[in-house]
Amino acid sequence: MAPEPIAYVDPSEIHVIAPNFKQRLSGVTSTIIQLVPVQNRLGHRVAVIGPGLPAHLPHIRFADLWKLWQKPKDGNVRVWHARRNIEMLPGLVLRDILRMPLKLVFTSASQRKHSRWTKFLVSRMDAVVATSAKTSSYLTVPNAVVMHGIDEQRFRPADDKIAAKQTLGLAPQQKHVGCFGRVRHQKGTDLFVDAMIELLPTRPDWVAVIAGRATAKHAEFERTLKDKVRTAGLQDRILFVGEQTNINDWYRALDLFIAPQRWEGFGLTPLEAMASGVPVVATDVGAFRELIAVGENETGVVLADISTTAMVNATSLLMDDEERRHAAGRRAIERAHGTFSIEGEAEGLRRIYDRLSRAGG
Known part of the structure; x- marks a missing residue:
């Protein structure tokens, strides 16, 4: 059976980019896979970039990154939502060196003190999200707690x-x-x-x-x-x-x-x-x-x-x-x-995206 074709989209239609630069499946990757369809169902216009993600998710090609110099339709800036160091760093390059109209968001789930390098990267973000109050206590920058949610359609009690x-x-x-x-x-x-x-x-x-x-x-x-x-x-x-x-x-x-x-x-x-x-x-x-x-x-x-x-x-x-x-x-x-609904998680993130979009204007 031929593999499912990847659903590529035009960056001009996208307001939020969720990079995934780790090939191996992890908790972060699983979060992206479950969250992005819900965000789009709620009208948030989110696309992914990187390997290891299902073809049905809306993808942006690396070759189309140059289009991020242009503002998105119906918006002032795009959000680059990183969840790892290897995704924060490219966001900084795109925003600060290539001068693309981007706002950078980082979600932290870590419950340990960050390294000096991670602290530097986090300090350059426009907004930081903690996945729990305990995680928030390890951050040294202002942050908002948005806890992960669960897909109620997939995870539900047995009828029998x-x-x-x-x-x-x-x-x-x-x-x-x-x-x-x-x-x-x-x-x-x-x-x-x-x-x-x-x-x-x-x-x-x-x-x-x-x-x-x-x-x-x-x-x-x-x-x-x-x-x-x-x-x-x-x-x-x-x-x-x-x-x-x-x-x-x-x-x-x-x-x-x-x-x-x-x-x-x-x-x-x-x-x-x-x-x-x-x-x-x-x-x-x-x-x-x-x-x-x-x-x-x-x-x-x-x-x-x-x-x-x-x-x-x-x-x-x-x-x-x-x-x-x-x-x-x-x-x-x-x-x-x-x-802990996944829709609640998506709405919590949307409020952060909207605030950054208004600030970018």
Whole structure:
């Protein structure tokens, strides 16, 4: 089958350019892929430039960059919305050296102190966006918090949980706890496996599912985990299903989700689970504490420390209390869809773009 032709557009029709200069799929790339169609549906006129993006997204050719010297139709300036250093730097060249009428926006998801080079680049931006309050606290320039949102059409509860399990070849009479994402130490896949090895022998009605890819660099790490599972005799109850293109279907089949990361910039997996009606046990990294409600309106549990013991204790509370688990799942849907919609994210960015456009005039 021939590849889908890339949807190239005339830069004169575009008000916002979202560069993606990293070939390998990452969280940033995933954000662009999910957000740009929503922005255009809402009339924001956004196009992408760079490799590794689906052909159906509106693209600008590198050969057409010279057209950015001209103002866009119905606008004073364009916005160059970077999300990495390698995208901020070309924006500076286009604006400050080539003198193109551009405003530069940078979105930061980092939760660590920036390097001197990154701080310099960020200081030259016209606007800076933080994806969470925690990220905002690491920035030394004025910024606006616009949290990531979730696609409610893609991530939604199962109409029939039994049918959702059967479609994926999972036993409908069993309950399933999942851990989705790249298989590596940073993502805490080993914490999840260790917790399941301790929990599952006394809970025969539960099965664990690990969905995600281990790159070549982390293949030995994955093999070690699989060996550990076989040694525990749980290879039929801790399933490594690999990378899945229909991950939304896998969320709908779950009864509980674990986000065991040791470090995370933002972390969408808890939101994806919550939007699918699945309560979450998560480590206190990324934006997880801002996403997951605890206490009276509980949608899950945020661990006080990152350890197998803490994960076992928290997970057992939800595994063993069906009423609490179902109530948390219902509240998770309301919270994810009501507070973290992707349309809300797009509108938050639009307000920043509009302000810069007015300033450019």
